[in-house]
Amino acid sequence: MSMNRRQFLKLASASTILGVGAASVINNISNSSLEAAQIHPDPRSLKAKRWGFVVDVSKLTTEEDYQRCIDTCHDIHNVPNNPNPRHEVKWIWKDTYEHTFPNTAEDKIMNRELQEKNFLLFCNHCQNPACVRVCPTKATFKRESDGIVMQDMHRCIGCRFCMAACPFGARSFNYTDPRPNIKVENKEFPTRMIGVVEKCTACYERLAVGKQPACVEKSNGAIVFGDLEDPNSEVRKLIAEKYTIRRKPELGTQPSIYYVIGGGEHA
Amino acid sequence: MLEKALSGSNRYWAWIFFLLAVIGVGCLAYMKQLNEGLGITGLSRDVSWGLYIGQFTFLVGVAASAVMLVIPYYLHDYKKFSKIVILGEFLAVSAVIMCVLFIMADMGQPMRVANILLHPTPGSIVFWDVVVLNGYLLLNIVIGWTTLGADRKGVKPPDWVKPLIYLSVPWAVSIHTVTAFLYAGIPGRHFWLTAVMAARFLASAFSGGPALLILLALLVRKFSKFDPGAEAIQAVGKIVTYAMFANVFLLGLEFFTAFYSNIPSHMHPFLYLYTGIDGHTKLVPFMWLSSILAVVSLAILVFPHLRKNENILAFACAILFISLWIDKGFGLIIGGFVPNMFEGITEYWPTFLETLITLGVWAMGFLVLTVLYKVAIAVREEDAAVEH
Numbered sequence: 264m265s266m267n268r269r270q271f272l273k274l275a276s277a278s279t280i281l282g283v284g285a286a287s288v289i290n291n292i293s294n295s296s297l298e299a300a301q302i303h304p305d306p307r308s309l310k311a312k313r314w315g316f317v318v319d320v321s322k323l324t325t326e327e328d329y330q331r332c333i334d335t336c337h338d339i340h341n342v343p344n345n346p347n348p349r350h351e352v353k354w355i356w357k358d359t360y361e362h363t364f365p366n367t368a369e370d371k372i373m374n375r376e377l378q379e380k381n382f383l384l385f386c387n388h389c390q391n392p393a394c395v396r397v398c399p400t401k402a403t404f405k406r407e408s409d410g411i412v413m414q415d416m417h418r419c420i421g422c423r424f425c426m427a428a429c430p431f432g433a434r435s436f437n438y439t440d441p442r443p444n445i446k447v448e449n450k451e452f453p454t455r456m457i458g459v460v461e462k463c464t465a466c467y468e469r470l471a472v473g474k475q476p477a478c479v480e481k482s483n484g485a486i487v488f489g490d491l492e493d494p495n496s497e498v499r500k501l502i503a504e505k506y507t508i509r510r511k512p513e514l515g516t517q518p519s520i521y522y523v524i525g526g527g528e529h530a
Numbered sequence: 531m532l533e534k535a536l537s538g539s540n541r542y543w544a545w546i547f548f549l550l551a552v553i554g555v556g557c558l559a560y561m562k563q564l565n566e567g568l569g570i571t572g573l574s575r576d577v578s579w580g581l582y583i584g585q586f587t588f589l590v591g592v593a594a595s596a597v598m599l600v601i602p603y604y605l606h607d608y609k610k611f612s613k614i615v616i617l618g619e620f621l622a623v624s625a626v627i628m629c630v631l632f633i634m635a636d637m638g639q640p641m642r643v644a645n646i647l648l649h650p651t652p653g654s655i656v657f658w659d660v661v662v663l664n665g666y667l668l669l670n671i672v673i674g675w676t677t678l679g680a681d682r683k684g685v686k687p688p689d690w691v692k693p694l695i696y697l698s699v700p701w702a703v704s705i706h707t708v709t710a711f712l713y714a715g716i717p718g719r720h721f722w723l724t725a726v727m728a729a730r731f732l733a734s735a736f737s738g739g740p741a742l743l744i745l746l747a748l749l750v751r752k753f754s755k756f757d758p759g760a761e762a763i764q765a766v767g768k769i770v771t772y773a774m775f776a777n778v779f780l781l782g783l784e785f786f787t788a789f790y791s792n793i794p795s796h797m798h799p800f801l802y803l804y805t806g807i808d809g810h811t812k813l814v815p816f817m818w819l820s821s822i823l824a825v826v827s828l829a830i831l832v833f834p835h836l837r838k839n840e841n842i843l844a845f846a847c848a849i850l851f852i853s854l855w856i857d858k859g860f861g862l863i864i865g866g867f868v869p870n871m872f873e874g875i876t877e878y879w880p881t882f883l884e885t886l887i888t889l890g891v892w893a894m895g896f897l898v899l900t901v902l903y904k905v906a907i908a909v910r911e912e913d914a915a916v917e918h
Contacts, residue, residue: 347569349573349574349575349576349876350569350574350575351575352575358872361872361873362872362873362874363872365795365871365872365873366794366795369794393716393717393718396653396654397654397655397656397716398651398654399645399646399651399654399656399657399660400642400645400646400648400649400651401649401651402645418642418645418649419638419639419642420637420638420639420640420642420643420645420646421568421637421638421639421640421642422636422637422638422656423578423579423636423638424654424656424712426575426578427578427579427716427719427866427867428716428717428718428719429718429871430717430718430871431871432575432576432870432871432872435575436568436575436578436638437567437638438567438568438569438573438574438575439566439567439569440566440567456639457566457567457638457639458567458568458637458638458639459638459639460638511718514717514718515717516717
């Protein structure tokens, strides 16, 4: 079979394109089969239909109570301590009533104690997460098994659409290299690189081995963690008993953190 | 045809090398951003999009505006646009290329950008924006190149290009609608959560883009023997005027809804942009400059006898373009992020490096535009020589 240079180049380029395409398809197929074979869930792992939190701020009385929860989370997850507030990375933090519930902040004559109360804020793991809806790569996704809003820092392209979309400011972007700002690295948890978004992932790695989220463990009962779909769970009992509020419920994202305000006699 | 861009006057080459120098400086600045992260910009956790995304949004509008020439010429057979339409199509090409570059400049991990195609997510508006923008780029390159090539040979464009031209009309509308949907569907960003966002985008695009085109057409006539046509320029001037009125009207609607409803979260971004909040007033002078330029440009454009004077028309188009650039290329994005999700205020201002990168992308766009226009002009000059 004879061919001139032009025909040869055509054939060569066509077969290259086909070859690359076929290789990626085969790769995908073989990858997924590997994955399926590798999953052996730990028998100790905690399971729920939809994980949720009840945060009773009346039980957070001292500065220390807040800081303990924040430090444990940031330490075990290698959250960098960026000194520049504009570039701050935070998974869980303390903020005022006004900032936590900005739509009610206009009330000038409300309960002073409540107004001065601080809240613990972290990802709401919404049932209808806006961040997941906008992500162009599925780098952030809701785990169908238990409702945790996950973040794949290896797939994230750093477009920051999720940060624009999250109504709760729960997402942080690595504006600078996070690694120099990690004081003591936890080798059990990955560190991140420049240019990706990160956030609280409800300690999925602890749930997988039967442990409660770290902040819950360190909160002395101020944060309760459980299955919102299970009417007999502790979180559901607390929600049934006490008056709870969620942040920005009017946006329809269905946050999974319920705040108990507690406080005065008549509350 | 591209070889026509390889021969030109000294002035042409000086311009090309000037653009290459600006691109070079922009590339150096970008290298630093690539190494050190977006921390070199003025962006923050509260204002996470800024100049890059603003430019992207604005330039999608410039790209879409080519349709304002395509519709009269191809759908209504308005012959006066026969020469200017290629300028619109090539402007669209360079604008879309700038859009893509600005998106790349904004990515935290640009090497991973193929993930958008490797993991296609139709629920994400970004996915659709990538699809429509690339489609529009391809459409305009193919249409512009083919029609110009046919023109050069003195034959009619091939039949297969007609359906593509018709397709480019709704496609142009789609690129700016989808871009508006990036913003208009986000819960909690009250400044963006408005149903008229896409309409406003189209109105500002159809005034700002053609205004730039008028300026370019006047420049082309000044520096070459190719005349896009005085009547064509006047007709585009009318389009600019009507679209700008529509744009200002739509902006007025936003003000009414925000302030008559008296809902604080809806009013705050407007207050921040136009009056400042708690002493944070960085954007106030610019927003007022934008408003004043908009009013002055309309006050000029609305009178046909003023518009007929090309110098006055050029002045009006220039200030209109600046007005829209401030409003859409800057205020629109920042207003969405201030106040933040906690009703707190973090201001944004681009850094020096960020500005250099931005200028580099603009220079890249102008380089593409210059080369394409050079080809178009050379072909048209040849045609003119044959006719005479």
